[in-house]
Amino acid sequence: MLGDLKKSLLRGNVIDLAVAVIIGIAFGAVVTSLVNDVIMAFVGAVFGKSNFDELTVTVGDGVVAYGRFLTAVVNFVIIGTVLFLVVRAAERLFGTQDDEPTAEVRLLTEIRDELRQRG
Numbered sequence: 001m002l003g004d005l006k007k008s009l010l011r012g013n014v015i016d017l018a019v020a021v022i023i024g025i026a027f028g029a030v031v032t033s034l035v036n037d038v039i040m041a042f043v044g045a046v047f048g049k050s051n052f053d054e055l056t057v058t059v060g061d062g063v064v065a066y067g068r069f070l071t072a073v074v075n076f077v078i079i080g081t082v083l084f085l086v087v088r089a090a091e092r093l094f095g096t097q098d099d100e101p102t103a104e105v106r107l108l109t110e111i112r113d114e115l116r117q118r119g
Helices: 002-010 012-047 066-094 103-118
Strands: 057-059 062-064
Touching: 012 066
Parallel strands: none
Antiparallel strands: 057 062
């Protein structure tokens, strides 16, 4: 039983996934700091405040706190843009890896092409 557990844990996919999660968490902290400490400072310079959490609208007896939503949307757009740029740079730096298709995929491709020709 311990041997099976060891095999399962030491497979490449599990280790790769663990490394990716750890790097993702660390990278998330870096991007969050970039957004909160650097980029939102520029947003604050343009709009007069670095976040919009206090913006509200009173409707009858209720209060709609749309400022928090607006801040979350701005953060999402900025983080998404930064992640897109980082992934694009990594693809250019490391290139994309085109894995060789498996024998099964090659066979299915041949079958598909043959069926198309028969039309």
